[in-house]
Amino acid sequence: MTVSRVLSGGKNVRLEVQERVARAVETLGYHRNENARSLRPGHRSGLVGVTITNIANPYYAEMLRGVEEIASSHGRRILVGNSNEDADLEKQLVADFIGRRVEGLIVVPSSAGDAAHLQPERLGGVPLVLASRAVADVAADTVLIDDVEGARGATAALLAEGHRRIAYLGQRSVFTGRRRLEGFTLAHEALDLRPDDELIRVGQQDVGSAEQAMTELLELADPPTAVFSANNRNTVGAIRAIVARRRSGGSAGTSSLDIRVAGFDSFDFADIAPVRLSVVDHDAGDLGRRAAAMLFDRLGDAPQPLDARTLELPVTLRDLF
């Protein structure tokens, strides 16, 4: 009991005893057992659980840092799990985190599979914040990037420059992909136009397949004059295809030499890319910080809104030429 008192400030303990305890702690290499502490009622575990679909993706790594930064400033540690886009793994991670009595969860929901395990009543009262992607039918606080507006704005800029055949490279199965395609379509509809289905390519996962898709587009009888890509891998693949065609002296004449490119997410060297490029820029770290802030808001003493809140972070369109 006296040791406990010393370790939590030393109130009402004789100075000499405090020193004796400190010495013993030092020589014995004693570390107070936080698991036992958190067992006592009223005590918090000081943990926040984070599941990410791919930790190695620099985008999510940056987000994770944002989460860690805010968690750390609230004296919390983060438990991290990689769901690998697998709902089953995500379910196990969430269950384990709750078992470890995390105070809250921040989840980038996996795109594949059922999300029943994220329903509030399955979480035993642990607050959940979804980051980057929303989940249908799950009423949880959510922080998103304004995918629709980002894609709409970038596409609208291409249309305003006079482009009428604009290709789309991206995804349709992932939440953000769907939203970005929606923005792409909205921009067209605002001008009473309709994107040509022939110019829409989805499913490219890496630079290689994106390059392949763009090469095919350039070989069309009526090729696109501009391309919007929904992520930086597709942007880089598109640029490669354009450069390769330029080098081989593109058969379609000069038109393929100056394909205009706009893409979601910036990347290293975006500003020295050999094409007229615009990027939809946003701060992954901010996404993490906002998600964490939303979580600690729920953990605070302030009266809570009962409804789930959704935050859409703004993006900016930057011309890099």
Add this chain to the structure above:
Amino acid sequence: MTVSRVLSGGKNVRLEVQERVARAVETLGYHRNENARSLRPGHRSGLVGVTITNIANPYYAEMLRGVEEIASSHGRRILVGNSNEDADLEKQLVADFIGRRVEGLIVVPSSAGDAAHLQPERLGGVPLVLASRAVADVAADTVLIDDVEGARGATAALLAEGHRRIAYLGQRSVFTGRRRLEGFTLAHEALDLRPDDELIRVGQQDVGSAEQAMTELLELADPPTAVFSANNRNTVGAIRAIVARRRSGGSAGTSSLDIRVAGFDSFDFADIAPVRLSVVDHDAGDLGRRAAAMLFDRLGDAPQPLDARTLELPVTLRDLF
């Protein structure tokens, strides 16, 4: 007790009772308290603590994924902390992790400050693996990249191409920086050469300051014809400076147009860099996996070597042109 039995397999519990328990667990949203479980003697916490100097650095993010992969395959979760190169913060993180009864620690030691908190006797018997950087006087298992050989090999390649004025962009205060500078110097000495101190720039932490340093080098009366950079931030900065000078029609004539670049660490889209670039490539994920494997080796039942072991992972030089 019966519930406990059901949850740990259901041996010797009537089937009907098992079903009843399962239903109650479902409706109540019950999750077994892992902290309480780990309190019992003989039981393991299932946690591994990882401290990294900068989570947002894609290199360490990739390493973290490697650690997570191995930890996950051993049924362990990872607790992650960002030390921000601050030994004090690192000390707090390590103490907290031990307090949470992690089974082991993987630490990228911070470059600044005292490392007494990493001494084995201060860790209360928790095994420690140092990753990426060694610490003098700390007898812990260590996994390193072969920095010296990587830097020596890349520099030797530049020298073999005939370059005699090779700049160095990197660090000297960080363990890996010192080793890479050593390799850079060794390559020169092997040909009885000595690097020009004027061409050695240390201390650039980000792309911006690296670009600035490279710009200064290009403005020298006798500028370098090649540059070796000790990490990818410096490589990107150097490439930007070269491209910027090329665009402004470098006053030093054509020589600044084809500065040869070699750098430690690859990075996203390195192969689209508009310069003749070689990179010293190594797998950060592998670094993490090896560190984790070394840790679980110590945690296993096999008889343990008493001495600390050091592993140096090989690197490969890749020409990206």
Add this chain to the structure above:
DNA sequence: CGTGTGCTTGGTAACGATAACAACCGGTCC
């Protein structure tokens, strides 16, 4: 001198889970 006050210290119980043991059941065997 008795009582009250404040400081210091230690005893007890409780958090949740589970090994170890005890108790009870029905069935089998001698």
Add this chain to the structure above:
DNA sequence: GGACCGGTTGTTATCGTTACCAAGCACACG
């Protein structure tokens, strides 16, 4: 019939910590 066995269920004690209470002491006050 009684001893024994295996399957099932519940009781007890313990892990490390700390809120709460009690006890002891020195000191001040009336």
